[in-house]
Amino acid sequence: MTDSSRGIASDVFGGAARASQYIEEDAKRPRAAQQPAEDLGELAALEPDVATDSPLIAAPPWSSAAVTAGTSLPADSTSVLFGGPAAALTVADPGKATKGFRGAMARLGLPVKPGAGEVEARRVESVRLAAETVVRQATWTRAVSVLVNNPKGGTGKTPTAVILAGVLASIRGGSTAVLEVSDDPGALGYRAEGNPKLGLGELVRDIDQVKTAGRLHGYTAPQTSFADVIASTGRRDRLTGDAVVSVCKVIDEFYGIRVMDSGNVTTSSAFQGAVSVADVLVIPVMNAGDSVLEAIQLLEELRAAGGQPKRLADTAIAIRLTDGRPENQAVSDEVARLLHEAGVTSLHEVPYDAHIAERQQITLSKLAPATRDAFAAAAASVVTSLKNSVSTEH
Structure with a gap:
């Protein structure tokens, strides 16, 4: 670490460099905000x-x-980390709702798009599946x-x-x-x-x-x-x-x-x-x-x-x-x-x-x-x- 970096860091960290041998006990409350x-x-x-x-x-x-x-996973997640079989990994049609009331309307043939919650859940699932695929196939x-x-x-x-x-x-x-x-x-x-x-x-x-x-x-x-x-x-x-x-x-x-x-x-x-x-x-x-x-x-x-x-x-x-x-x-x-x-x-x-x-x-x-x-x-x-x-x- 350069001298300049140490100087800048000290402005934020205060006495951190002097506390290298001190270990604080973990707090028991969750993080206030994400x-x-x-x-x-x-x-x-x-x-x-x-x-x-x-x-x-x-x-x-x-x-x-x-x-x-703070993202919640869908209850029917197919991730292998949650007990789902790898063969069942699929991504829903992004243009059609599948969950909740919107999903019910879409199944009746109405052109109902997914809500914000479902879109986010799909994004999370997509990111997870990409990571799992990289790990599995290496x-x-x-x-x-x-x-x-x-x-x-x-x-x-x-x-x-x-x-x-x-x-x-x-x-x-x-x-x-x-x-x-x-x-x-x-x-x-x-x-x-x-x-x-x-x-x-x-x-x-x-x-x-x-x-x-x-x-x-x-x-x-x-x-x-x-x-x-x-x-x-x-x-x-x-x-x-x-x-x-x-x-x-x-x-x-x-x-x-x-x-x-x-x-x-x-x-x-x-x-x-x-x-x-x-x-x-x-x-x-x-x-x-x-x-x-x-x-x-x-x-x-x-x-x-x-x-x-x-x-x-x-x-x-x-x-x-x-x-x-x-x-x-x-x-x-x-x-x-x-x-x-x-x-x-x-x-x-x-x-x-x-x-x-x-x-x-x-x-x-x-x-x-x-x-x-x-x-x-x-x-x-x-x-x-x-x-x-x-x-x-x-």
């Missing part, structure tokens, strides 16, 4: 690689920016991996890893593993479903004996999303970079996608090992100065290292979560501007979700529809970046 859809139109229309002077981050057409946080010639990190604690790394992996697994039909790569036991085992007897510590111990998918499965916590979590089940030895690489090598033999939930110490051996076996970096942020400043510092450190770390920084994707605390629009705009200047080309907005705020086990089906939409959009950006990353190897 950003109107019309304010996001320009953001949704931008391609990821289009240069712009706007403080908003460019995002692909399926970005969650195109879906407002293919690679090897196993791929996603590293979730922000050095600032309390930014939602673990929920992001669990939900992102869950969405990928739900849409693609499984073959997604979530791995804890923090030095010491983190919160992944606590936030994931289930209470397995064996986990990461035991897997590291037994890694040389794991030769089959059945054996590896014994160290996982299967999720209702079809993702498999490999986390600590208790105390374990401090994780090393060599252990991370060894475990990832075995996981990649049996899973198509690996999502890594990391810790807060970016200079640790475990984090460096995770960086060496990652294809895409996802950075969770909050609308707070310390959150974005440490994210930018991470990007600077990775770029300074060159090679693989620099490539991760240059293709990083940001996911902005909301924990329920009152938010200042000036801070929100400044977060987006600073991330854009730091080279982040895709920023996805996730609305407040009471299920995430509970800090208990996360179940994909218990998330609000808008939350799942937002993560589906983020997943589409992730798989697009993964495809680009793997294609450059040939």
Whole structure:
């Protein structure tokens, strides 16, 4: 982060840079107001690689920016995230109403157009189907991996890893593993479903004996999303970079996608090992100065290292979560501007979700529809970046 950027940021963030070690507790009330859809139109229309002077981050057409946080989904949604079969995905005729009184009149043969609510519901459905299609149809010639990190604690790394992996697994039909790569036991085992007897510590111990998918499965916590979590089940030895690489090598033999939930110490051996076996970096942020400043510092450190770390920084994707605390629009705009200047080309907005705020086990089906939409959009950006990353190897 440049000196000039730090100076401008300090005008908005106040003492954020001095509070990098302080983690506030999540508030329990929902966000008071959501950003109107019309304010996001320009953001949704931008391609990821289009240069712009706007403080908003460019995002692909399926970005969650195109879906407002307050949008309700139709009760008969055919999204696979809501239990609908992929074969049933269709888009209604935009010129004819199908819902409510208007729909009844249209079925009688009258030329009744859909109302504003139905038009918006169709738009939301269209955006979601586009994102799901991108995720479902993406293919690679090897196993791929996603590293979730922000050095600032309390930014939602673990929920992001669990939900992102869950969405990928739900849409693609499984073959997604979530791995804890923090030095010491983190919160992944606590936030994931289930209470397995064996986990990461035991897997590291037994890694040389794991030769089959059945054996590896014994160290996982299967999720209702079809993702498999490999986390600590208790105390374990401090994780090393060599252990991370060894475990990832075995996981990649049996899973198509690996999502890594990391810790807060970016200079640790475990984090460096995770960086060496990652294809895409996802950075969770909050609308707070310390959150974005440490994210930018991470990007600077990775770029300074060159090679693989620099490539991760240059293709990083940001996911902005909301924990329920009152938010200042000036801070929100400044977060987006600073991330854009730091080279982040895709920023996805996730609305407040009471299920995430509970800090208990996360179940994909218990998330609000808008939350799942937002993560589906983020997943589409992730798989697009993964495809680009793997294609450059040939």
